[in-house]
Structures are given as structure tokens and as C-alpha cells.
Amino acid sequence: MKIRYIPYFLLILLAIGTACTDDDNVLATPYIPDRGNPGPGPTPPNYTSGSADFSTYVAIGNSLTAGYADGALYMDGQENSFPNILAGQFALAGGGAFEQPLVNDNLGGLLLGGNQITNNRLFFDVTSQLPMVVNGTPTTEVSQVLSGPFNNMGIPGAKSFHLLANGYGNVAGVANGLANPFFARIASSPNASVLEDVLAQNPTFFTLWIGSNDVLSYATSGGAGEDHNVTGNLDPATYGGSDITNSTVFAQVYGGILTALSQSASGGVVVNIPNVTDAPFFTTVPYNPIPLDAGTAAFVNNAYTDYNNGLLLAEGGTLISSEERALRTINFQGIPNNAVVIVDEDLTDLSGLGLPSLRQATEEDLLVLTSRTVIGTLADPNNPTSVYGVGVALQDELVLTPQEQTAVVNATTAFNGTIATLASQFNYGLFDANALLNQIATNGLNIGGNAVITDDYVTGGAFSLDGIHPSPRGYAVTANAILEVVNTTYGANLPMVNPIEYTGLNVQ
Numbered sequence: 001m002k003i004r005y006i007p008y009f010l011l012i013l014l015a016i017g018t019a020c021t022d023d024d025n026v027l028a029t030p031y032i033p034d035r036g037n038p039g040p041g042p043t044p045p046n047y048t049s050g051s052a053d054f055s056t057y058v059a060i061g062n063s064l065t066a067g068y069a070d071g072a073l074y075m076d077g078q079e080n081s082f083p084n085i086l087a088g089q090f091a092l093a094g095g096g097a098f099e100q101p102l103v104n105d106n107l108g109g110l111l112l113g114g115n116q117i118t119n120n121r122l123f124f125d126v127t128s129q130l131p132m133v134v135n136g137t138p139t140t141e142v143s144q145v146l147s148g149p150f151n152n153m154g155i156p157g158a159k160s161f162h163l164l165a166n167g168y169g170n171v172a173g174v175a176n177g178l179a180n181p182f183f184a185r186i187a188s189s190p191n192a193s194v195l196e197d198v199l200a201q202n203p204t205f206f207t208l209w210i211g212s213n214d215v216l217s218y219a220t221s222g223g224a225g226e227d228h229n230v231t232g233n234l235d236p237a238t239y240g241g242s243d244i245t246n247s248t249v250f251a252q253v254y255g256g257i258l259t260a261l262s263q264s265a266s267g268g269v270v271v272n273i274p275n276v277t278d279a280p281f282f283t284t285v286p287y288n289p290i291p292l293d294a295g296t297a298a299f300v301n302n303a304y305t306d307y308n309n310g311l312l313l314a315e316g317g318t319l320i321s322s323e324e325r326a327l328r329t330i331n332f333q334g335i336p337n338n339a340v341v342i343v344d345e346d347l348t349d350l351s352g353l354g355l356p357s358l359r360q361a362t363e364e365d366l367l368v369l370t371s372r373t374v375i376g377t378l379a380d381p382n383n384p385t386s387v388y389g390v391g392v393a394l395q396d397e398l399v400l401t402p403q404e405q406t407a408v409v410n411a412t413t414a415f416n417g418t419i420a421t422l423a424s425q426f427n428y429g430l431f432d433a434n435a436l437l438n439q440i441a442t443n444g445l446n447i448g449g450n451a452v453i454t455d456d457y458v459t460g461g462a463f464s465l466d467g468i469h470p471s472p473r474g475y476a477v478t479a480n481a482i483l484e485v486v487n488t489t490y491g492a493n494l495p496m497v498n499p500i501e502y503t504g505l506n507v508q
Helices: 008-018 075-079 082-093 160-164 194-199 213-220 247-261 294-303 305-316 322-328 369-373 402-426 433-442 472-490
Strands: 057-061 110-112 122-125 130-133 152-154 205-209 267-271 341-343 358-360 429-431 445-448 451-453
Touching (some): 152 194, 194 247, 205 247, 267 402, 305 322, 322 358, 433 445
Parallel strands (some): 205 267, 267 429
């Protein structure tokens, strides 16, 4: 497992370095005739759609389809969404207009009744060398419902079963969490479902990328939700926002969506679910970022004396094994890289002895990106010993433990098995996003010339500043991968776009 932690003063230098490319080796871009040249010029390529019909292309999915980036949905991000990029290429072979439900500005926040309900986007501040939230009051009011239809039906926050839920776009339900604000501003009626609004357009071609949130919300919450592959709960109406969807429910929903789409679509591409723990949201913050001198380490260890002695008593009473006692023992040293103290709910419950479920993190734990703003701060401003990660443990929602990672991997594997099986049954193209992200995370991906994108936070170029969603460059790479599937599956000959022409980092 690789964890990367780069001091912020190096980030902008590295970002500039990775932006250098060899312009003689860029990927192909669509032919654009020279309008000012009266001569005949070169003959434009004859792009064809093969057996596909792009006249009404509809993209269905969640935030990854909408163009969400940098922690928000904002106008520039939507313009660089992979479906909008695809639609530009489809237009070269008979593709029709592609309408997106653009927000009103580049701030990214949403208003409900004039009150801001979602955050503004992030940008990388060159002066502070840190990701910052852009200032300003957004102007996108959810209750001002847009008139569709819209070809981009990516709904940030949507899980698979939400696409079938009537009332998911009811403005009246947004305030109490019964409806999605992103769908509420574009739904054809308060009781419409996402899929109903998709089918009303009679799509001739589609992309479907849904299911990431069925496991992602559990992962980003540090495994705070329920895994319904364990509970066996088949009623998604009872699921919490951070739960993992039961794989049987997922299969039923996904099959129903493809069955409905097949009634009008000449073809489509389905996209599987990446292993979310490959994203920089989980690989940026190290498990051992605590520097202590010898004196401070001895002081901290003394504070944990009763806890450590209690563990010895629990071991002597055969309540825990020697291995668990060793795992749970707190021991800081006078070194620059001590592991943080965390809560681990999978440890043996020793609350009867007055012992909390604490241990120090190991390299197998994944600290979520948001933990970087917590580690080293004080839980109590008046108590200098209440340092998070040292004197006060990081709570469960900030750490994805190995057991929780296993739940994520198992669900992802089951969901992707369903997607692959159904893609084959319906003869639709399949884009293996899981394999692409693994390649980016493991070895990086060459996108032309000397340009390589990786999953490194800020400097890698593939991801935006929220550590989960692609950058414009990452979305361009995604669009190219889907175009390759379209060409292979349907006999089209559409050109790729040049990812180098898309930004990899939102800098101000």
C-alpha cells in the first residue's frame, strides 16, 4: 500500500514540472478547417458512428457524470464533464445537441430559499500553498426549477436506487433530506424519477456510470455506516446515507435500468466502479505524521500508563490475545513520524473494564483527506494536552481500517461483476474504470509526449482538489477511454481529444 505525503511548499513546483509536455507527440484532435484559407485545404476525415446512433445521447449517473470537481458542481467543471466532451466528438458523426443543466456561476454552492446548503468549490492558493475555498455567495437557487429536458442527467450524490425513486427531485423534500437538490432544480415534476426523465427523451445512445456512491459514501465516512451485504437488508428505503448497498439490490436496480434503456437506445456504454481507496482522498495523509521529542513522548506515554496496564490485565484474563494487546498498546517515541491514536470499533469491547477501543494506526490504515485539518489541533482549546491524534484519538469517521477496506473491496467486486454480466447480456460496451484508476495509481498514465498523470494529490493531474473527482484533464482521459470502447464495440471511428489541453489543477 502506498501512502504519499508531499510538503505543500513543494506542490506548486511539482505541479509546474508535471505540466511540461512534448507538443510534437500530442494525441489526435478533431479536424478543424481553416475558414480564412480560400484554397481547398486538406480533406476532412470522414467520421462515422458505426452501428450506433448518437442523435439523442443521454448521460446517466452521479457526480462523476455531472462534472463535479473540487468539492462542488460549478460551471467550468460542467463544461469539462466527460459527457460534454463525448458529445462534442459524437457531433462529428451525427450527434445532436447536448443540453446540460448548468449552474449559474463558478462558485459552486447551492441556495435553497436564499440560504446556502452546499459548499463553494476549492482552488489551490499559490500564496499559502494550500487548497482553499473560494469566497463569494453563490447564485444558483434550487427552487428556481429549470425547464428541460437535459442530456446530462448526472445527479451528484445519487446512488443506484435513487435513479428509480419518485419524489427524489421534489424541492419540498430537500430541506429534510428526502430529496436531492441537484435533481430538484431540473426534475420535470416533483414526483418524477431520474430514470423517467431520461426515458422521456427516448435516448438513442447512453452512458451509464452509477454505483460509486453505493460504496463511496461508506468509505469517505471512515466506515461509519452499515454494510448491508452483512446485515442482509434489502430495503433501500431504510438505508442511511453512509451505508453500502446490498449487492442483490444493486443487481436488481441495475438490470431494471438497462432493460428500460434498451427500449429506445441503439447502444450505450456502461462504466464500472473504481476501487475508491486508490483515490488521493485515501492515500494522501500518512498514518504517522506526529513529530515528538523524547521528553514529550515520555510525557504522553505516561498518560497512557493506566490504559496499557489495563490491556495487560485483559490479556491475563484471556479477554484479548497477546497479539491484540500488542496492537492496542500506545507507545510514542522521540521521532518525527509517530503513528496517530485512533478509535477502532472492530477491537474487542473492553468497556466493562473502562477501556476504550484505542490503538495507534498502522500502514494498513487509510486516513481520509479531511483528517489533515484535524490532526495536531486541540479538542479543548484550554487543554494543551488534548491534541487530536496524540492525547485524543481520531474518531472512526476519519480512518478506514483494514476490515472496513475489505467491505469496500468486496462490495465493489460484487457490483462490478453485475455490471460486466449485464453489459454482456445487453451487448453494451463496457469501460473498465477500475482498471484505469488502478493503472493511474500504480504506474501513472502517459497522456502524450512526456506528460504523465498520477493519483498524487494536487500534483498528479488526474484528480481535482477534493481528492475523489477527476480534474478536467482526468475527465478528458475518461472521455477518451469511453470513445475507445465506442469505436471497438460499435465500429465507429471517432477521434480522441487531447487531455493535455485540459487543466490538471485549479490554481489561483
